[in-house]
Amino acid sequence: MRMNLVLELLDVPGQLVSILEPISGLGANLVTVVHRRDAKNEKGKIPVQLTLEGEQENLNRVIKRFDDLNITIVEKDGFTNKEFVSTILIGHIVDRDVRDTTDKINALDGVFVIGFDIKLDGEKKSTALINLEVDPGKKHFAFDKIAEIAGEKDLLMINEV
Amino acid sequence: MKECKIIIMGFGSVGQGIAQAISLKKAMIKERYGVELKVVAAADSSTSAINQDGLEEMLLIHSKNSEGNLSAYPEYGSSISGLDVLDAVDYDLLMEATPTNITTAEPALGLTLKAFEQGKDVVTSNKGHLAIKFGEVTKAAEENGVEFKYEASVGGAMPIINFARETLSSCGINSIVGILNGTTNYILSRMTSEGSPYDITLKESQELGIAETDPTQDVEGIDAACKTVILANSVLGIDATYDDVSVDGISNITSQAIELADKDGYLIKLIAEVSEDTLKVSPRLVKKGSAYDIGGTLNMATIKTDLAGDVTVMGLGAGSLETASAMLTDVISILKVKY
Numbered sequence: 001m002r003m004n005l006v007l008e009l010l011d012v013p014g015q016l017v018s019i020l021e022p023i024s025g026l027g028a029n030l031v032t033v034v035h036r037r038d039a040k041n042e043k044g045k046i047p048v049q050l051t052l053e054g055e056q057e058n059l060n061r062v063i064k065r066f067d068d069l070n071i072t073i074v075e076k077d078g079f080t081n082k083e084f085v086s087t088i089l090i091g092h093i094v095d096r097d098v099r100d101t102t103d104k105i106n107a108l109d110g111v112f113v114i115g116f117d118i119k120l121d122g123e124k125k126s127t128a129l130i131n132l133e134v135d136p137g138k139k140h141f142a143f144d145k146i147a148e149i150a151g152e153k154d155l156l157m158i159n160e161v
Numbered sequence: 162m163k164e165c166k167i168i169i170m171g172f173g174s175v176g177q178g179i180a181q182a183i184s185l186k187k188a189m190i191k192e193r194y195g196v197e198l199k200v201v202a203a204a205d206s207s208t209s210a211i212n213q214d215g216l217e218e219m220l221l222i223h224s225k226n227s228e229g230n231l232s233a234y235p236e237y238g239s240s241i242s243g244l245d246v247l248d249a250v251d252y253d254l255l256m257e258a259t260p261t262n263i264t265t266a267e268p269a270l271g272l273t274l275k276a277f278e279q280g281k282d283v284v285t286s287n288k289g290h291l292a293i294k295f296g297e298v299t300k301a302a303e304e305n306g307v308e309f310k311y312e313a314s315v316g317g318a319m320p321i322i323n324f325a326r327e328t329l330s331s332c333g334i335n336s337i338v339g340i341l342n343g344t345t346n347y348i349l350s351r352m353t354s355e356g357s358p359y360d361i362t363l364k365e366s367q368e369l370g371i372a373e374t375d376p377t378q379d380v381e382g383i384d385a386a387c388k389t390v391i392l393a394n395s396v397l398g399i400d401a402t403y404d405d406v407s408v409d410g411i412s413n414i415t416s417q418a419i420e421l422a423d424k425d426g427y428l429i430k431l432i433a434e435v436s437e438d439t440l441k442v443s444p445r446l447v448k449k450g451s452a453y454d455i456g457g458t459l460n461m462a463t464i465k466t467d468l469a470g471d472v473t474v475m476g477l478g479a480g481s482l483e484t485a486s487a488m489l490t491d492v493i494s495i496l497k498v499k500y
């Protein structure tokens with residue numbers, strides 16, 4: 001079977017070869033490569049389109065190898081490879097400006113608030129569940145930055161394992 | 162017949178479990194390993210029972226429970242206590258189950274170091290000295306050429322330290338992530354199933370004897386943080402102490418948080434994370450149906466390895482006989498190499 005991938009590579013010599021080398025060793029064939037050095041994205045990385053052919057098992061091994069090499073897979077078979085994660089904040093969320101909190105999170109690079117559910121506990125603290133869509137490989141970045149925002153506002157943050 | 166003469170220090174829940182476990186298993190141990198276990202002394206905070214020819218395990222438990230102290234043991238009851246017990250009788254192995262103290266580490270530290278100096282092996286369930294002076298204590302054991310085992314200090318009956326170090330010895334271990342405190346797991350599980358607030362659930366757990374009268378060590382994450390330090394040192398070889406762990410407990414968890422998490426397919430658990438970059442105890446979201454989805458007072462841990470992938474263990478993190486079982490396993494492993 002075939003698999004289409006879009007990867008992101010650093011613009012340094014040797015990057016492309018180093019990722020193509022392992023493919024045949026893992027039992028997959030490279031059908032096409034499109035490497036556009038002029039299409040550098042805002043992060044300064046170059047998108048590379050690959051089409052691979054092989055047994056599903058071998059294709060999975062290639063994906064695993066890319067993960068191990070810390071290579072970002074932006075797209076797989078036409079679907080963006082975004083991650084969906086959740087976090088909970090507890091504290092004086094309303095008093096400390098909810099709007100500002102979500103704006104600050106949305107302003108983070110590659111992090112988008114896609115769901116927000118808040119429950120008030122009378123006069124006391126409130127609790128919010130925030131659903132996020134994050135670009136591939138950005139999960140830890142997102143959690144670290146939200147922890148900073150929560151820290152400034154004295155909110156307890158509960159993250160996914 | 163070879164003989165292993167034992168002192169039991171601390172005769173509360175765990176100490177009595179040790180006595181019972183020895184009583185139940187000494188015949189099996191004698192038959193399989195060719196060593197006779199003999200309890201030559203047992204001590205609580207102010208008294209002891211001492212007899213070089215051996216004490217009867219079940220009579221120790223009976224004496225302690227009927228009179229409140231071990232001096233009530235017929236004929237061999239005594240007022241000798243603390244470090245003096247180690248000089249009052251000839252012994253081979255100290256089984257130490259005194260209360261955990263994470264400020265001074267005493268009485269465990271003094272007792273353990275003295276036993277090492279006397280050339281004796283030690284098996285413990287205590288976390289205090291391990292959490293604040295792991296390096297010092299293990300080094301002292303090495304210098305004195307004695308065995309020092311502490312499987313029960315993390316996860317009670319759940320196999321983890323010896324399991325990771327021996328059964329998984331071909332693997333490099335990258336991290337351990339788990340639920341290492343049964344009391345908080347019970348409270349959070351009840352809050353989830355009953356929709357009840359934290360304060361009421363805590364009170365109910367205290368009435369059931371699951372949470373202690375002073376629940377601070379458990380609910381503020383201190384107990385789990387001690388275990389984090391022990392795993393960091395013993396399994397991952399990280400030279401860490403209690404102060405290196407970032408600790409958040411569960412006392413700020415609202416029933417609203419549990420409800421919101423539930424609606425989104427998550428549970429809230431007190432999770433300990435042990436890796437080269439992170440030593441942390443904090444409430445976290447875990448997916449329902451995942452390995453972290455365990456109820457009641459159970460403990461679990463997922464060990465992430467380089468060769469074997471993820472390996473998960475689960476078991477009872479506390480309990481008298483359960484904790485004693487881990488200590489007796491430690492004793493057997495010493496018998497195998499030394500006797």
Ligand SMILES: NC(=O)c1ccc[n+]([C@@H]2O[C@H](COP(=O)([O-])OP(=O)(O)OC[C@H]3O[C@@H](n4cnc5c(N)ncnc54)[C@H](OP(=O)(O)O)[C@@H]3O)[C@@H](O)[C@H]2O)c1
Nearest residue numbers: 171172173174175205206258259260261268286287479480
């Ligand atoms: N309970 C569990 O399931 C469990 C699980 C894993 C690890 N642990 C650890 O195991 C240890 C014992 O726990 P536990 O539940 O058995 O505690 P416990 O029921 O409170 O018993 C503690 C015992 O230690 C005695 N003691 C206090 N100070 C002493 C001293 N200076 N010298 C000698 N004995 C002294 C007490 O004497 P009195 O009887 O005179 O008060 C009591 O008999 C703790 O370190 C705990 O963290 C417990």
